[in-house]
Amino acid sequence: xxxxxxxxxxxxxxxxxxxxxxxxxxxxxxxxxxxxxxxxxxxxxxxxxxxxxxxxxxxxxxxxxxxxxxxxxxxxxxxxxxxxxxxxxxxxxxxxxxxxxxxxxxxxxxxxxxxxxxxxxxxxxxxxxxxxxx
Numbered sequence: 001x002x003x004x005x006x007x008x009x010x011x012x013x014x015x016x017x018x019x020x021x022x023x024x025x026x027x028x029x030x031x032x033x034x035x036x037x038x039x040x041x042x043x044x045x046x047x048x049x050x051x052x053x054x055x056x057x058x059x060x061x062x063x064x065x066x067x068x069x070x071x072x073x074x075x076x077x078x079x080x081x082x083x084x085x086x087x088x089x090x091x092x093x094x095x096x097x098x099x100x101x102x103x104x105x106x107x108x109x110x111x112x113x114x115x116x117x118x119x120x121x122x123x124x125x126x127x128x129x130x131x132x133x134x
Contacts, residue, residue, distance in 0.1 A: 004047040007058045007102055010110060011045060018042070025090060028061065033118035041118040041125070048099050055103030060114060061088070062121030063095040065129045075124060082120045084113065096121040 008029065011017070015031040021042065024030045028044035035041050041062055048057030062085075067075055072087075075094065079087050085098040098117045100110065125133065 002055060002103055004056050004058055004102065007100070007105075007110065008045070010107060011114070014111070015114070025061075031114070033114060035119050035122045039122055039126075041122040043114060043118050043121075051101075055101060058100045058102055060085075060098045060100060060117045061090065061095045062097075062117050063090070063093045064121045064125035065094055065133065066092060067094045067128065071128055075128060078124060078127065083116050085117055085120060096124065 011029070011031060015033060018024075018030040018032055021030045025044060028046045031043050031045065032040050033043055044061045044063075046059050046061075048059040050056045072094070076087060079085070079096070082096070085096040088095050088097045096117055098113055100113050125131070
């Protein structure tokens with residue numbers, strides 16, 4: 001896989017894509033990913049940077065809520081122990097974000113990145129909010 005269009009086609013053929021969900025940031029494609037314990041988590045994907053010879057990137061974002069300063073510090077500590085991703089603030093909502101380099105990636109690496117991002121955000125959401133909002 002080498003381009004964002006190929007990445008997007010893979011995602012569309014392997015995950016349910018939701019049309020215009022209320023929490024979707026503009027320009028993102030929304031995908032529902034099943035998680036353990038009969039939960040699911042929404043992830044949002046969009047093109048990332050194009051780094052020339054390094055190639056294109058895809059961004060995988062999973063929101064999990066709005067954090068107060070006190071909770072944000074705890075969430076940053078929790079994120080240290082996650083397998084991938086980092087916390088970001090997008091339009092006042094806290095999310096876990098992972099950038100995927102696409103130049104030499106195979107389908108299993110995409111599936112792993114999507115699943116890990118969704119499950120990690122779902123764990124953060126359960127820990128800090130107790131509900132399944134995203």
